[in-house]
Amino acid sequence: MNGVLVPIQNCTVDMIRIKCPYCGERDHSEFTYGGDASIKYPALDAPESEWTKAIFFRENIRGMQKETWHHTNGCRLWLEVERSTITHEIKSVKACHPQIEKITKNKS
Amino acid sequence: MTSVRKEKYGKINRDKVLGFTWDNKEYFGYEGDSLASALLANNIKIVGRSFKYHRPRGVMSCGVEESGALVTIGSGSKADPNVRATTQELYSGLIAKGQNAFPNVNYDFGGINNYLSRFFAAGFYYKTFMGLPPFEWGKGTGIWMIFEKIIRKAAGMGKASREPDPDNYEHANDFCDVLVVGSGPAGIAAAQEVAKKKLDVILIEQDSILGGNNLSEAEFDASLLHNQLESSGIRVMSRTTAFGVYDNNVVGALERVTDHIPNPNSKLPRQRFWTIRAKHIILASGALERHVAFNNNDIPGVMTVNASRHYLNRYGILTGNNIVITTNNDSVYQTALELQEAGSKVTILDSRKNVNLDLPKEIDVHLNTLPFSINGRKKIEGLDVCKATDKNNKNTIICDQVLISGGWSPIVNLVSHRGIKPIWNQENLCFVPGDIKENITVVGSANGIWNKNDCIESGLVGANEAMNTLGFHKKEISFPSVGGWLNPIDTLFEVKSNKFPSKSFVDFQHDVTAEDVRLAHREGFISVEHLKRYTTLGMANDQGKMGNIIGLSLMAEQLDKTIPEVGTTVFRPPYTPVPIGALTGRNVGKHFRPLRVTPMHQWNIDHGAKMIEVGLYQRPWYYPKKNETLSDSYIRETTIVRKTVGICDVTSLGKIAIQGPDATELVNRIYTNPFAKLPIGKARYGIMLRDDGMVMDDGTSWRLGENEYFMTTSTAAAAKVMSWLEELLQTRWTDLKVNLTSVSEQWAGAAIAGPKSRDVLSECVLDSNEISNQNLPFMGVLQTKLKDGTPCRVVRISFSGELAYEMYIESDYAHGMMDILWESAKKYDGCLYGLEALGALRVEKGHVTAAELDGRVTIDDAGLGKMASTKKSYIGSAMRKRGVLNADDREMLVGFFPINEKETFNAGTIVCEKNNIQGQGIGRITSVTHSPELGHWIGIGYVNGGLDSWKDVTLVGADPVRNKQMEIKVVSPHMIDPEGKRMYA
């Protein structure tokens, strides 16, 4: 029986701050990067070709990119973040779920 | 060189005498001394030996650029090698040692390398690596393997302790409006100006006292400055180095909290690693004086001119009796006057033909004159000089010190970290920061501004820009221009020697000479980045602070290009070395990662469990009776479970409460097998796939009500599955009305397994009839009460293949549950079993865990294809049969037996055909155990094509890591009770 290694939080300088619409502005070490937020996932019964496109084909964007981040060590919201892949500048943050987005928008 | 302490000079506290030890001898210095100044005050000239040639080296500067006086501070586990003596504050009881020398820096056997230097030229290591010329030329690494160890030993610098670091380090964060780096004239002006607007200002200074280059002035009083600045609202952080500037105006800084204290409070960290976020950064990091390459320019007694002024006016030390100053610029004349006034005889050699200055009459100034070669070995005995226009005609000046100024290099490192290339300024022969688009302003000599008043002026401009960032109206003031000397600086980087090999050093710390740079060019290393790697110019802990520009100029000359055409290497953080301990902070030892224990952790230990770490969890591994080994113990536990009953802590499984009108829809979409018609009060084993069709995890879901499920996941994938379900509900299926709650911590769980488990359980609950086969069939779920009245949940489920149950209870009641279960199990000669027995039981049954579901297998590979529904769509259903995943020779789950029943094997063993033992073989063994029931070792794993392809074939288990090989055969993974009669009993 072997123990399973678990990655530890990185301990170098944290540079990105994400303004979670529920919790406020926090270090990126509280969040987990998800993936490309612009992907529209096909229906479960869609053909293999559509799924292949959704899963394996990605733009390698230089500039503003829509991506998902999970506030893993916070409110557990999945967020849609617009981030520059060049400067890490974050242009916008909102909850992915439209209903939650409405509520958090009114709150802040 | 005779260096002496001068009365009435310096800013040291002569009332406080500090004793310290250098190379096992005791000396004295004063409060306010650096180790270097204290050594100089004691007239200690040789403080180090150079890297390759073991040449004696003295103190060459007064700051972070030092590449001569590198020493080891402390001893034993606290030994800190390669410390710059110039930046180490003296304290009472400090222990320092010279390095890279045997028996000591004064008499060093390694000095023989100096005479073998032609063999140690640039690229020596790489050439040796290719074979020893001329015997092994091009023959490879044979000789390297032999000599590598000797060379490493002979050519290292200080040695790090082999013991664990006994010190604490801390991480800290801060925020401010404006961060000013450097407390010289420009930095202080900027900080004070910004503080007037009541903005939050942090001023960072690497030195122990504030002032920067002001400290080289006799009349500057540093004692009140700190309090003055603090009372104007500035947060001052001294002994703190801003070592890097990162994205979004983040500055990394290292604070030396106790490095200057003799017996620090053990609760204090040694150093603090700061992450500081500023809205605007003002860099007033200053400039460093550089030297000139000429023969023997490294003999102890060589120093930069400005360093000598610092030693006089800050530390009260006159560094020489008979001083020759060589220069190509105006910056040395004030220093010369002060040194002469303090009692030295001073001669100036200025390489320029005409100098339009009021030259002091009492000082001997030779224009159009160059330093050619220093005489002496362990100390300076004289300097050969020549006319700049006629190098053949040489004179010797008798002297004991040579001070060199080859111009000044602004410290552009921190802006370079932002990817901003420095720009060459030909007029001042230096790099200045390039155009900055971020909220960072570089002021003072860091921007190539030489005069103090201009520096102060530039500080005010920086403050103006910072205030503008923070929303204040911008004043119309502009930067003072770069430079500021009356006479232009002369292009002088090297005085070429007619000797070969010459000892004209470019980079002192790595013994890189001007010849080495030319050799690198001849051998084709013409890019600066290659030059750096090949010659090691600009490497190690000084990172070329003194030598880089000279190296570049020499390369430019060889290539017949200008310096900007040659370019410069990229500066990367850290500016000065940061200890690994500081990066790690408190994340060491027990704090390396969090520790998770189950609610019955103490109960397990009290009942004799040996624990094992699984992921972050501490879980019971085995429960040894007297003298039992691990293997004795788990074999006994496995046997008892199959014979009577055993109890095991399974709390570490992930648990998720799924509630809401669309709960059934969610569960049905994520599992491969049908869940839509699961009745209330029943559980089902399920497999989840990823989008790409590979297996993600397995687990169970229990239907507790119309709209409520209780899901268990594997221990390893608990966090992943929770995040995954949240992602699906929040990003893809936003119309589903389902709520998820992680309840892993809220429920404690125990497995009760074995033929007597029903009897045990019946005794433990209030109403024993509930546990009957009829009322609680296989996969049945029950919400009931323990006999003491505590509510609990029971599911009839089996991981061992025996009749078995799992019971869950609110975590706070875990000890009570275990007491009740154990009391009953004892009556049936049951046992407590740990993870090792749990593993043995499931391997015998061919049940998969994270070792088998490793993210590379499909549901068919894992032998669970019949759990993949063809009647519904679910996550992964579109992709699980794509392309190569359909191939006939894909690996499939199988069991393994040794041919010789006495043979054992390990997880990780590679399965090969008998006559083809190589590469990745045809399969792999993922889990192994001794099977008490079968009486020999067994394993499960994968083999290409599965059981059908290899039935009755003798294969080989190859284990090259453990140097083992054994004959094995492939069997069905279901090695015990394949029909499952026991668990349905």
Ligand SMILES: [Zn+2]
């Ligand atoms: Zn949040």
